[in-house]
Amino acid sequence: MTVHKVYMWPATLLLAFGLAACGGPGQQGQADVAEDTTAAQTEGSNLLKVGDKLFSIPSPVQTVLLIHQMKTPYASGLPLAPERVGQFASKESQALALGVYGADLAYLAVYKDGQKALKTLKAVEELASHLNVANAFDKELMASFRNSINDEDSLLKLTGTAFRSADKYLKEDQRESVSVRVLAGGWIEGLYLTLGEGGSVLDPRVVARVAEQGHTLDNLIEMLGHDPGATELVASLKELATAYGQVKREYQFVEPTQDVGNKVTYINSTSKTEIAQEALQEIISKVRAIRAAITA
């Protein structure tokens, strides 16, 4: 979210002096203040945010549901093997992997691979613990997961609820760069699962869904742009965005209709995407390369 007219200077001053005052006196304390204040301005809470934005990234669950609705056969080799969870040593790679496994969990849920879903859940639990968001995946929630392992609807809701809790916790803890990485990992994995195992011939509905992700990609690049540790990822996403530049989108506003009694608005606007085969292949290969890089 962008908040207009936030009073940045008073807030920054308060924080700067607050760190000095509450952190203890002395020259060393004052030196720390300057560093902490800079950090607060770049990755601090919404109280200090001016000009930078947060965006909604479409849930990978929606993407997974699309491929399931199309009756795309289950591909057990697509989700990341939960046994590989130990390979993610840095916090940055763990955050991306958490997003990847979250999307995989949804995939395994809709395709009813209960055993692998449980193992993936363990991987999620482990990463959440490393990232100090284990409280979003508390014992009660984990028990609900295990009890619902054959109930895909419940699993999808539990997945959404758990990841929302993690997102909330990370934002409250002012670790938005971790939150964005989790979203980025989930988004790339969602696309990767949509593209399927191999071939370059895709269902037109998949092509449309892939083509519709350009704006989300731009948002992700902007969000990750604040994270100095994400330079490589941002560079590869920018290359993907260049390929997305070849997607033609048309949008026509149509007056929405409203059903007040049922609290529903029907958004009737029309839109169309067009993408040349060559550009599509470029997008596919770049998505697979980025996924390979973040799971390497």
Place this chain on the structure above:
Amino acid sequence: MNMRRTFFMIAACAGLLGGSEAFAQCDTIASICEKNITAEYIPDGQFYRALLREDEVAEFEATLFGGATYRVAACSGLSEGNLIFSVYDKQRNLLFSNKELNNEPYWDLVVANTLDVIINAELDPGKANSGCAVLLIGFKR
């Protein structure tokens, strides 16, 4: 320690405490708001919040996929109806606002074709001067 430093110490500690109180308030509001994303909706996995004062407007961008039904829940304060939220397309055509609907705390959007939207949230000046605004999104299977 001189007077000025004492003043800043008090102001800073009050500011920091106020900040954590505001975030704790967001947490409580989120719990209230979550009740409006009912069982038939899958949470989108994200938590949107902003601390607003007076006429500040929080804004975020989203892509809504064609063929999907979304529920947007918007809350501020411990009672419902304090937050005005409006949905626009990228050309700033108004698609929905709860302003003329008694600030309804949630609304469903049935999307025919994929579009990028901007969602604005602001406090109803007649009901609140400041507070945490929370937005939650869920979608139907």
